[in-house]
Amino acid sequence: MNIDLTDTTSSKIFGALLDARRRSGSPAMGAVLTLVIVTDEQGHYDALKAATSASREHPSRILVVVARPGRGASRLDAEVRTSGETGPGEVVLLRLHGELSDHPDSVVLPLLLPDAPVVVWWPGTAPEDPAHHPLGMMAQRRITDSASCQSPISELAKRRSGYSGGDTDLSWTRLTPWRTLLAGALDHPAAPITGAKVAAEAESPSAELLALWLGSRLGVEVERATTDGPGITGVHLWSDGGGVDIERGDGRVAQIKVPGSPERSVALPRRPLSELLAEELRRLDADDVYGEVLGLVSPADGSVGAGA
Amino acid sequence: MTASEALFTNGASPGGLSSTNPLRDVRDRRLPRVAGPCGLVIFGVTGDLSRKKLMPAIYDLANRGLLPPGFALVGFARRDWEDQDFAQVVHDAVKQHARTPFRDEVWKQLSEGIRFVSGEFGDKQAFETLRETIRDLDEKRGTQGNHAFYLSVPPKFFPDVVRQLKETGLADGPEHAWRRVVIEKPFGHDLASAQELQRIVGEVFDPSSVFRIDHYLGKETVQNILALRFANEMFEPIWNRGYVDHVQITMAEDVGIGGRAGYYDGIGAARDVIQNHLLQLLALTAMEEPVSFDARDLRLEKLKVLNATHAGKDISRSTARGQYVRGWQGGELVPGYLEEEGIPADSITDTYAAVQLEIETRRWAGVPWYLRTGKRLGRRVTEIAVVFHRAPHLPFSRNQVEELGQNALVMRIQPDEGMTVRFGSKVPGTSMEVRDVTMDFAYGESFTESSPEAYERLILDVLLGDPPLFPRHEEVEASWRILDPIEEHWESHGKPDTYPAGTWGPRSSDEMLARNGHVWRRP
Structure with missing residues (x-):
């Protein structure tokens, strides 16, 4: 079932989710985590597809945050999709217009599943310091993907300087x-x-x-x-x-x-995004080994340090 | 290491992997356990089980990258096949039954290691050929002499196969290599035959090299029983006679005996299911907390509780058995047991069995454990229901709680793996009225297409040499000690009651519970 809400608020979206769940007759929630995807209009289709596929293994509530900054008025539009066509769990597509796009946390916070882990995923461009990003601060685990950025190698160096326990990058998962x-x-x-x-x-x-x-x-x-x-x-x-x-x-x-x-x-096939994401969601604690390896990336240009 | 850590990492260094490998790190939990160089020899590859379960499971393991490069699969059967004919059979079986998508590159990897040896189980020459084949694989595929022999054959062939393995020297590999043998249930049909089987296998293989497959124990939910009980604080305190009224363990099948008449008649439901699956479920549900999740400690606890378990004194009152007759099941008219092909008209084989067991321990004294299983029942379901006492005092009037039953915790093993808790809740409205409601947890893994099949887990454990999920012969023998008196009693006392196909068993089974004031749950 799809519900479109224009110029809405988080509490109305929450109401729509609850309502849809009651209507489908299964008030119990089997979801094990909230997955927040931070992306743009170009990226959200592929990311959501991978996330829905991964949610077969990890039933989750998926919140897709699409920022549309601009000079227009602040507005929140949402599209709520509940179990059925999309697979288990619920999907909410959030479009943040105008100034609101700088405050995604205010929209996401009320929509998180109670007491369940939160994972934030930036399929494209990621913030310099994911753990201190307003959305990253809510999450146990923050997933980035250096390979999808403009210059992947220098991106890796940024990952290093902004690293906190719980960060992970799909270029590590691919390995x-x-x-x-x-x-x-x-x-x-x-x-x-x-x-x-x-x-x-x-x-x-x-x-x-x-x-x-x-x-x-x-x-x-x-x-x-x-x-x-x-x-x-x-x-x-x-x-x-x-x-x-x-x-x-x-x-x-x-x-x-x-x-x-x-x-x-x-x-030894190269794996699709959905499998990478499913692997990421299997463990929600900090990946120490990744942290150590990332620490060896040389900060200046990201190339391999001598004798490392 | 805490208990829960041990539970999820399966103890230390499984499979005896080299601890000096610089690329391994206990904190690096992304790296799965991959079997070392090895091969698997399957006897009886033409059977249903091989085609529907083993071959697909092997492919799925390969597809998940859990088999070593150069893994070899050898088929042994009485067919006039070449390697490529067998490869074709495996290919078809994989395409039809595998859980994961078919990928050419994975198939290519697997198919390069497929061999076939044609012969009878009594034929020494064929085993010589097998030995040559294995030696050849060690050379060409690098299996390094590590091989597991999977006996997917009726037990009457075990002695032949095992003897031939010994005589041709196949049972002992070169130095530093392992040889393992895998056997499927039934593990005998009574205590004496189980001991005889153990003697035959034990003469040739060391107990730690014998893997008895009870595919139930490979199921995620069965392992989840341990997580539920020992990783949580909220269940264990009430897991005893003080709070538990009784326990019901059900394994119901909606199918008849199908093509298994030859095997099934004379064996019956109790030997086929209660002896292994249900008593294992009972052991996991009832056992004390093991000091660690090592194979040895787990087995010790299971064995203790099985040794304390027995049927009631008066077997005629604490058991019930039945045989299905023609009836409508799920919209289909199905024949009765005696009408099935290959079943003698005077057969007294039980297709339904229910037993009441007592566990004589401080924890469980006086709590009845009801185990039931049957063919052609209402629907296919396996579950463990722990039913609690009623609250000792209810501050409500009688009509307010008329609809309130007993609290229950149900672990659903299959299908729809998960857990249900039943408890009382107020009915919305102005009056105070309490009624049973259920809260449901669907096991997360269960809706994934990629949840591993039990056989995958078990085959991998065999190749890794990781034994916690395999029953040892002591457990098998303890189970027969529980069941033998019941079977003896049944043999000499009358015949099974009848029940129409598609129902939940004979009346005598309901009466058995009614004597204690209990009723069967409708699963």
């Missing part, structure tokens, strides 16, 4: 399958790693983070090589015994070679 595969390759005792190389397309914040992670964990220098992509195309770990070699040229299937085993192929 999980790579990191899983690499950790699996080193599960069985082998000769110590003496060097490493990460090959990826230019301007890949994920590759930067992967190189930093490997460098700090293995205590070696990590080379960076630029390829045509897509994404990360290969990781090589050298050791006296031969080392680990993973190549992924097509963004789907990787070839992996470890000492003592023949070359094998393993599925």
Whole structure:
């Protein structure tokens, strides 16, 4: 069911949500969190699609905040969509016109689920210091996406300087399958790693983070090589015994070679936004490992620090 | 480590993973547990279970990136197939039954490791071929000698298969490699046969290498029983005879016996379901808090409570059994049990069984535990209902609380996994009137398409060597000790009562509860 409310207030929106829930005959709420998406007119469709898909795994109330600053009068328009077509949970699309666009917290606060965690997601441009953004302050977890910004690498440096526990970035989430595969390759005792190389397309914040992670964990220098992509195309770990070699040229299937085993192929597809978001919502506490790796990003231009 | 941490991380270093891996960090919880290099050999790949559950589960695991590169799947059956014929069977099964979307790249990864060995279970030559196949896989796929043998075959073939595994040296891998065996229920049909089975398997495999699959224990909601009880403060204090009036554990199926006549007749509902699934649910619901969530500590507590459990003294009064007759079920006329194909006309097999059990512990003394299961019942449902005493004093007049029943906490295992709490609430209006209402929690994971299927979890645990979710033979034997006297009594005393298909069982079952002043919940 869709309800359009123009020139409205949060309490009217709340009323509409309650009303819709009563009408559908299921007053109980199964939602486990409130997801606030801060975006613009161009970005809200894709973001909402990913969020609705993720809400199948994490039933949530989704609040989409679209700021429309301008010289016009302050006004709040809302579109309430309740369970049914959109999947479990509720979706409220909020359009903040004029001066109101500077005060999104005043609109969002009354609409948060009681006592449930809050996650804020900036699918595009993110504030310099998410934890101190008016919306970020309400949240346990703040999700950004450096890769979707104008210059991803310098964006990473901003993430570092504005980092607080609970921040996370989708360029880190994208690495999980790579990191899983690499950790699996080193599960069985082998000769110590003496060097490493990460090959990826230019301007890949994920590759930067992967190189930093490997460098700090293995205590070696990590080379960076630029390829045509897509994404990360290969990781090589050298050791006296031969080392680990993973190549992924097509963004789907990787070839992996470890000492003592023949070359094998393993599925390593690039994941859609919905899966990344679902992974993010699985844990709501601070990701310390991400924090540590991010701390190694060099503040000036975001490139890999020497010997890191 | 607190109990809840232990519960969710499943104890320390599962699968004996190298603790020196510099890329691993306990705080890095994004990295899932991935099985090390290994292969799975399935005996009896032509069966329903293999096609509908095992093969799709293996694909789903691969799709989620939880299988190692080079994972090998070997089929063993009495068919004249080549590797590619078997791969085609797996492909079709995966396409039809897998939970996650079909991806060519995942299939490619999986299909490279698929092999087939044709032969009889008694045929030594075939097992030699199997050994060669495995050696070849170790070389070409890098499985490093780690293999699990999944016996998806009727128990009468177990001795043959296990003996052949031993004689061809398949039961023992090279140094530093593991060999594990997975067996499916039924684990025998009484205590003696369960012990015999244990003797056969135990001669060849170490107890820690034997994994008995009870797929119920792999279900998210069953594991959630532990979280509910031991991670919360509000339930455990009332989880005892002081507050609990009785407990009802139900597993109802709406289907008949289908094509399982050969297996089912002579076994019956009690042996098929109560002995394993329901008694495991009872154990998890009734056990004391384990000191940790290690496999060993969990098992200890389950075993303690199972050993304290027994049927009432007068078995004819504390049990009921039934057999369905022709009837209308959900708008369809279905045949009775005796009319099913392959069932002898004088069969006294129970298709419905209800038992009242007592648990002799301080916590549960005097609280009846009612377990029931049956085929062709009203609908498919599995649930545990903990029913509480009425409030000792009600400051309301009798007609104000006429509609008020007993509080209940219901854990729904399937379908629609979740939890319901029933309690009294005032009916809106000017007069004071209290009536039962329910509050519902639908298990978050349950509406996701990506909630893992029980078999995925269990197969992964086998490959990781992580045993908490698998019953040990001591538990199996304890369960038979509970059930054997009942089965013996039934064998020598008359025959099952009848109930029309599509209803909730025979009258005798309702009478059994009525003797204690209780009624079955309509699930």
